Amino acid sequence: MTMADERMQLPQPGWSPLTEGFWKAAHDGRLVVQRCKNCGTHRWPPSYACYHCRSGEWTWDDVPGTGTVFSYTWADTRAVPDSPLYNIVVVELDGTQGEPVRLLSRVLDVDKEQLQCDLPVEVTFEPFDDEIAVPMFRLRG
Numbered sequence: 001m002t003m004a005d006e007r008m009q010l011p012q013p014g015w016s017p018l019t020e021g022f023w024k025a026a027h028d029g030r031l032v033v034q035r036c037k038n039c040g041t042h043r044w045p046p047s048y049a050c051y052h053c054r055s056g057e058w059t060w061d062d063v064p065g066t067g068t069v070f071s072y073t074w075a076d077t078r079a080v081p082d083s084p085l086y087n088i089v090v091v092e093l094d095g096t097q098g099e100p101v102r103l104l105s106r107v108l109d110v111d112k113e114q115l116q117c118d119l120p121v122e123v124t125f126e127p128f129d130d131e132i133a134v135p136m137f138r139l140r141g
Helices: 003-008 020-027
Strands: 032-036 058-062 066-074 087-093 102-105 120-127 133-139
Touching: 020 032, 020 058, 020 133, 102 133
Parallel strands: none
Antiparallel strands: 032 058, 066 087, 066 120, 087 102, 120 133
């Protein structure tokens, strides 16, 4: 079963006014996170106010798309029958200001024996449909 076949059986990622910019950027092959216009702190997950200074003014900021595996696990059950087992990772992104920005995702093309904390990764975008791409990661260099 191909990744495209698996996607057809999953619900489409949804977005709200708060997350729309993230999904549109991912479709364009860019990784963005919120950045406070007042203090410059990056934040994830998106929120209406800065956790650092409480400002409600923010923008989407492009980040390099590199980072390291902060934590991970392997799914014990398959989301789609007969699909391969997959990992669930928390990636700590490079190039952000403030508290570390950590994104929940997957690392593609990696075996259980290879996946470990502090593993360097880089973003890739897996198309979901004509409007949505999902940021995932691959081993770096």
